[in-house]
Amino acid sequence: MMFRIARQTLAEIRADCAARAPEEACGLLLGRDGAVESSVAAENVADERLRHFEIDPAALFAAHRGARSGGLPMLGCYHSHPDAPAFPSRLDAERALDAGWVWLILGQHGEKAYRVVANGPIHGRFETVGITII
Numbered sequence: 001m002m003f004r005i006a007r008q009t010l011a012e013i014r015a016d017c018a019a020r021a022p023e024e025a026c027g028l029l030l031g032r033d034g035a036v037e038s039s040v041a042a043e044n045v046a047d048e049r050l051r052h053f054e055i056d057p058a059a060l061f062a063a064h065r066g067a068r069s070g071g072l073p074m075l076g077c078y079h080s081h082p083d084a085p086a087f088p089s090r091l092d093a094e095r096a097l098d099a100g101w102v103w104l105i106l107g108q109h110g111e112k113a114y115r116v117v118a119n120g121p122i123h124g125r126f127e128t129v130g131i132t133i134i
Helices: 007-020 057-068 090-095
Strands: 002-005 026-032 035-042 074-080 102-107 110-120 124-133
Touching (some): 002 007, 002 102, 007 035, 007 074, 007 102, 035 074, 057 074, 090 124, 102 124
Parallel strands (some): 002 035, 002 124, 074 102
Antiparallel strands (some): 026 035, 102 110, 110 124
16 A cells, blocks of 8 residues: 655654654545545643643644535644654554554654554554655
């Protein structure tokens, strides 16, 4: 599987992550037909934002409402690992509930994408997917 993302959207996500460092940034990926067309930065409401992320539930509800009203559906989420590689942690795997969602992780040496799957090779929850910039 290839993860497709609009060039401008990826640039906006990179800027968001850089601006919020050293805390982990997070947000939602929106699009259609497997292509991410836009993103929504969300407040990180985790207790320990330097090491973890938790997307503000208000952002999730707003995105669900927007999709029901004809807007772009959620395809996944993004978050940053400012001081670590772009690889899912065990905690990421525990919290990855939405099968099929793509997780874009921005780390020290760029970004990588993962899809949430049952019994995945990474922590039993993720598989790596390639990134195509459109």
